[in-house]
Amino acid sequence: MIRFENVTKSFGSRQILRGVDLEIEKGKTTVIFGVSGGGKSTIxxxxxxxxxxxxxxxxxxxxxxDNADETTLRDIRTKVGFLFQNGALFDSMNIRDNVAFPMIEHQKLTPKELEYKIDEKLSMVGLKPDIVKPLYPEELSGGMRKRVGLARTLALEPEVILYDEPTSGLDPVTSDFITQMICRLRDEIGMTSILISHDVNESFKAGDRYAMLFEGVxxxxxxxxxxxxxxxxxxQQFIHARSEGPIAFH
Structure with a gap:
């Protein structure tokens, strides 16, 4: 589905990716592990x-x-959903308008069709549409904001979802719910997912394939x-870091 071949990237004098080779299988969840600032989000x-x-x-x-024009990239972006770490909701919009936004921008739906799809996506992530649609992001817990962000990501029915630290800052119950959602999307509709995370336990519940990024490769x-x-x-140090203390790579 997605392939990186010898990808390099630097910011100023700092080289972040030094020749990344990676294949993402269709219909699978691939987890990318790595230390903070090591280039996972860059990938x-x-x-x-x-x-x-x-x-x-x-x-x-x-x-x-990598060399696509803006028209091609716009088309790709309708097929690839991106769930940002904080949900990236629009604070000035209520939940209904946040979820509706990508559909209004990219689809031609009747008002009835639009409302149906908003309700459908919110229900998919375990939220009650009639309760949450009038609310604003500041009125929601971190876990609920993350779920609304996922509902908005699902709005255009992407073929791929990119998850940036999906369980970061969440309590264990909400983290487990998000993990179950990732698994459901894979099992029920064959979603291809890429997950970057420091949460080893939840990631081992969600993933099919795993990759370790270290020193840019x-x-x-x-x-x-x-x-x-x-x-x-x-x-091994990354997997067992929680029980053994901070990672000290040599």
């Missing part, structure tokens, strides 16, 4: 053309995005069993 921003690589190639559904990739049993010390 997913390249997929929708928010960043351009310095070198290498990136394809989404067989279409090159993917140092390990595979399914859950092969990843957990990897002999790579970077992978």
């Amino acid at each position: 997913i921003k390249h997929i929708v053309g928010l960043l351009k690589p310095d070198g290498g190639s990136i394809t989404v559904g067989g279409i090159r995005v 993917i140092v390990e990739a595979g399914d859950k069993t092969s990843f957990q049993n990897s002999s790579n010390p970077v992978v």
